[in-house]
Amino acid sequence: MSPDLLRQYLEFYRDIGVKSLYKRDAPHVAFEAPAKALDMFEAAPAEERTGETLESIREDIGDCRRCKLHEQRTQIVFGVGNPEAKLVFVGEGPGADEDAQGIPFVGRAGQLLTQMIENTAKREGIPLLRKDVYICNVVKCRPPGNRTPEPDEMEICGQFLFRQLEAIRPKAICALGATAVRALLKTREGVTRLRGNWLKWREIPVMVTYHPSYLLRAYNQDAKREAWEDLKKALHYVYD
Ligand code: SF4
DSSP states (O other), X not given: OOHHHXXXXXXHHHHTTOOOOOOOOOOOOOOOOOOOXXXXXXXXXXXXXXXXXXXXXXXXXXXXXXXXXXXXXSSXXXXXXXXXXXXXXXXXXXXXXXXXXXXXXXXXXXXXXXXHHHHHHHHTTOOOOGGGSEEEESSSSOOGGGOOOOHHHHHHHHHHHHHHHHHHOOSEEEEESHHHHHHHHOOOOOHHHHTTSEEEETTEEEEEEOOHHHHTSTTOHHHHHHHHXXXXXXXXXXXX
């Protein structure tokens, strides 16, 4: 590893709050370089918000049994954060911690996401905390064994995600991982090809990046650096 690359890794870890590193033998996996932007755009003004509120959408969800994911859930994990957020993060679905607490992104991956948001913003001179953004998932009930949500589940629960996004009408969306990409962008193109580029969902700019749980895997060193770059890009677009 070159000194320059090593410096970038160390800066990344510092940005997400990691203060100690331990040497271990881990395989290194190289990821292909990001593709060119698939759909560059001029920043478009946000459309008017719909009359719906997050509260009314949550009421409509009720004790939802519209898809089979209701069978093993503890509780519905609707979303958390500022209802007028300029930036919304969309993940895949609740895990065990989220299912238990009813709040998205509170497990290890959630803690990493929080650190990434707050530490990157701080480093870039942007006064931003996790509570200032909005965080939700494509499906609101935990898939058994943390499996990937199935197409019918994404289709059914995705309507609530879309309504949340229409209610908030943020300046930008950050799609975390392949499930969020499929739900929002209707493509099966991989995250490694799409990440780092601005795409669009209903005229709202979408930045694609890796899901934090993917970044927790020890061998994803390049992905961590790339995710940090993606987040920086999104934060500057939204808050500059
Ligand atoms: S995942 Fe969504 S659609 Fe399925 S039961 Fe839960 S709230 Fe309803």
